Structures are given as structure tokens and as C-alpha cells.
Amino acid sequence: MEIKWAKNTMPKSQLNNVDCYITADDAKCAYSFHKTIPGYKITPLVKLKSLAQHFGVGEIYVKDESKRFDLNAFKITGAGFAMAKYLSISLGKDISEVTFEELKSPKTKKKTGDITFYSATDGNHGRAVAWMASKLGYKAVINMPKGSTERRRQNILNTGAQCVITEMNYDDTVRYTNNQAKENNGIVVQDTAWKGYEEIPTWIMQGYSAMALEIEEQMDYPPTHIFLQAGVGSFASAIQSYYANVYKENPPMVVIVESDQADCFYLSALANDGKARFKKGDMLTLMAGLACGEPNTISFEIIKNHSAYFASCADIVTAYGMRILGNPMGQDERIMSGESGAVTTGLLAYIMTDTKYQSFRKELKLDKNSKILLISTEGDTDPECYRDVVWRGRNQYSK
Numbered sequence: 364m365e366i367k368w369a370k371n372t373m374p375k376s377q378l379n380n381v382d383c384y385i386t387a388d389d390a391k392c393a394y395s396f397h398k399t400i401p402g403y404k405i406t407p408l409v410k411l412k413s414l415a416q417h418f419g420v421g422e423i424y425v426k427d428e429s430k431r432f433d434l435n436a437f438k439i440t441g442a443g444f445a446m447a448k449y450l451s452i453s454l455g456k457d458i459s460e461v462t463f464e465e466l467k468s469p470k471t472k473k474k475t476g477d478i479t480f481y482s483a484t485d486g487n488h489g490r491a492v493a494w495m496a497s498k499l500g501y502k503a504v505i506n507m508p509k510g511s512t513e514r515r516r517q518n519i520l521n522t523g524a525q526c527v528i529t530e531m532n533y534d535d536t537v538r539y540t541n542n543q544a545k546e547n548n549g550i551v552v553q554d555t556a557w558k559g560y561e562e563i564p565t566w567i568m569q570g571y572s573a574m575a576l577e578i579e580e581q582m583d584y585p586p587t588h589i590f591l592q593a594g595v596g597s598f599a600s601a602i603q604s605y606y607a608n609v610y611k612e613n614p615p616m617v618v619i620v621e622s623d624q625a626d627c628f629y630l631s632a633l634a635n636d637g638k639a640r641f642k643k644g645d646m647l648t649l650m651a652g653l654a655c656g657e658p659n660t661i662s663f664e665i666i667k668n669h670s671a672y673f674a675s676c677a678d679i680v681t682a683y684g685m686r687i688l689g690n691p692m693g694q695d696e697r698i699m700s701g702e703s704g705a706v707t708t709g710l711l712a713y714i715m716t717d718t719k720y721q722s723f724r725k726e727l728k729l730d731k732n733s734k735i736l737l738i739s740t741e742g743d744t745d746p747e748c749y750r751d752v753v754w755r756g757r758n759q760y761s762k
């Protein structure tokens with residue numbers, strides 16, 4: 364089976380403020396800051412009319428994050444906002460009172476002194492941290508897990524940051540980076556939370572949630588279904604939180620989508636006791652951005668409360684999604700979607716066209732009335748890997 368799926372019947376979160384981490388006001392605040400960054404443009408929301416007809420659903424919208432600045436991925440919306448918020452606090456100001464220009468001014472630098480930002484990444488997040496640091500005149504040290512591609516490391520080095528590929532998996536690289544930052548008095552900007560490290564990841568999630576506001580501007584009505592890919596779950600929980608807060612009475616149905624090599628949310632759903640399960644080992648998957656075995660502790664609580672289903676997908680699912688988005692039907696627009704960006708499209712394709720998944724289709728009530736939102740979170744962040752899949756037909760991870 365390419366896809367395993369589970370209904371969410373986990374007990375609700377014990378955290379009573381679970382919906383307060385990312386509110387609609389947080390999204391507005393992040394959105395306002397993003398607009399001050401030179402080159403900021405709302406990323407396209409592409410309506411795939413022919414594909415929707417082909418699948419027999421009402422509408423399919425794909426938000427194309429390959430167009431996010433020159434970064435080819437959505438991650439700057441979180442890392443950039445969190446770094447800005449950190450600096451604004453150092454200046455004794457609220458984030459709503461500062462602009463990107465002010466943060467990069469020599470006056471700001473004089474007050475904050477030199478800062479080195481540290482982060483672990485499978486590519487996109489670290490690139491965003493390094494990009495923001497270099498634009499604002501600070502340093503960045505980035506570590507990547509074993510199996511990361513040289514091309515993705517080069518993207519980070521190109522910003523002027525230090526970057527190495529470690530011999531550890533993602534979760535161990537996060538721990539290593541945290542210790543390294545402590546030893547060197549640096550600031551960790553990590554896109555996952557753990558006990559005692561919650562503030563910066565919450566800001567990152569608030570930054571991501573501004574994407575939901577962009578979508579609200581681009582769609583005339585809320586989606587009925589949202590498929591959200593998850594590594595540690597920060598991205599998914601941010602988007603989901605926004606919709607759960609704004610459409611309390613009738614929120615869209617959310618499916619959390621993972622790589623089968625790193626399906627910690629799916630495994631937690633199967634265990635069904637409300638506690639997170641971890642995936643260990645190398646987690647070698649085409650979906651590099653989703654290769655995380657330990658959920659963000661805050662995201663886990665949010666996702667537990669508001670998701671309807673979990674899907675664990677083999678690499679072939681994302682390969683299928685990449686080919687579909689790269690080779691559109693009829694007048695549909697082409698979307699260049701990378702390995703972690705296309706898995707939700709591939710999943711939808713399997714669900715709508717493969718009889719094996721008919722029961723999943725029924726459970727999700729996917730039909731002519733469905734308005735489906737997908738977010739292609741990255742473009743061809745490693746062009747050679749992209750061509751391996753789309754041109755040469757690769758369907759699974761290989762070195």
C-alpha cells in the first residue's frame with residue numbers, strides 16, 4: 364500500500380490554552396511585518412480547474428510557495444518573523460512598531476551588538492534563517508542532518524552562513540545545534556518546540572499563519588478540506604490553528620500528511636492515548652523537509668485537537684504529485700513543486716482515482732461540493748532531485 368491512514372480519535376489536549384498560541388491577530392501581526400520586507404509579494408493561489416473536474420471534486424486550490432521571495436519555499440514566513448520579533452524585543456519594542464528597514468539599520472545593530480543565529484535544518488528552514496541573518500547584518504550557523512543534499516547546503520552557504528552536514532538524523536542534529544549555540548552564546552531559531560523551548564517556535568508558527576491570511580484574501584470562501592504536510596508539525600498546526608480559530612463553528616476538515624519514514628503523527632494516532640510517538644533512525648525519504656521523527660510539542664496538542672485524519676505516504680505518492688503539478692491538464696497552470704511540496708497533491712490523486720482508497724474518499728466526503736486547499740510548500744529546491752523524479756521517473760529515496 365502506498366498510503367496508510369487513520370482517523371483521529373485521540374483524546375483532546377489537556378492544555379487549556381491550546382488555541383491561544385496562534386490567533387487571527389497573530390496572523391495579522393505577522394502579515395503586517397512581512398509586508399515591510401523588500402521584495403515581499405503574496406504567493407499565487409492557483410486554481411486547478413481541469414484537475415478538479417478530472418478528480419470529480421468541486422475545486423482544487425494550490426498555494427505556490429516556490430514563489431516566496433527568491434527562496435523557493437515557505438519557511439521564511441516563520442523564521443523571518445521570529446528573528447524580527449527577537450530583535451524588536453531587544454530594542455524594547457513591540458513587533459507591530461518595527462519594520463524590516465529599522466531592524467537592519469546600524470542603529471539597531473549598535474543596540475543589539477553582534478548576534479549569531481543557530482539552526483538545524485533539512486534545507487529550507489536553515490536557508491531562511493541564514494537569508495534573514497545576512498539581510499539584517501547578523502551571522503548564522505546552520506547544521507544539516509545526514510543524507511542532506513550538497514545542493515541544499517550550497518544554497519545556505521551562498522548567503523554567507525556557515526553550514527555543515529552532520530552524521531546525525533534530524534532530531535539529533537537539533538539537539539547538537541542547541542548545545543553548540545549554548546556553548547557560543549548564540550540564539551537558537553528552531554522550527555520545533557520542546558519542553559523549555561517554546562517561545563521562538565511559537566513565533567515561527569505565528570509567522571507561518573500569515574499564509575492563511577493571504578489565502579483568505581485569495582479565496583472567496585473557506586475551503587471545505589485542507590491537506591497539510593507535516594515534519595515536526597509547526598507548519599500544519601499554524602495553518603490549522605488559524606482556521607480553527609476563525610471558523611470555530613464549521614472549520615475545514617484537515618488531513619495531516621507525512622512521509623511513511625517519519626510518520627510520528629500517524630503512529631500517535633494509532634496508539635490513540637493522546638501521547639506522541641517518535642520515529643527513530645535515519646528516516647531516508649525523498650521528502651527531506653518531512654524527515655522529522657519527533658513532533659513539535661505545541662503543534663502536537665493543536666493537531667490532536669483539530670485534525671480529522673492522518674495519512675502516512677510512501678515516496679511514490681509525492682513523486683506522483685510532483686509529476687501531476689509539473690504537467691498540468693487543460694488550461695491549468697504549471698506548478699513546480701518539490702519533494703516535500705507535492706505529497707498532498709499525490710495523496711489526493713490516489714484517493715480520488717485508486718479504488719483501494721475508496722473508503723478513505725468516502726470518509727473524507729470528497730465530492731463535487733468539496734473545495735480543497737493544498738499548499739505546495741517548496742519548489743525545486745534541489746533541481747537535480749526534481750529532475751530525477753519528474754524526468755527520470757525516480758519514485759523513492761536513493762543516495
Ligand SMILES: Cc1ncc(COP(=O)(O)O)c(C=O)c1O
Pocket residue numbers: 436437438485487488554592593594595596597598599651652653655703704740741
Ligand atoms: C518544504 C517543506 N514542507 C513542509 C515542511 C514541514 O514543516 P514542519 O516541519 O513545520 O512540519 C518542511 C519543513 O522543513 C519543508 O521544508
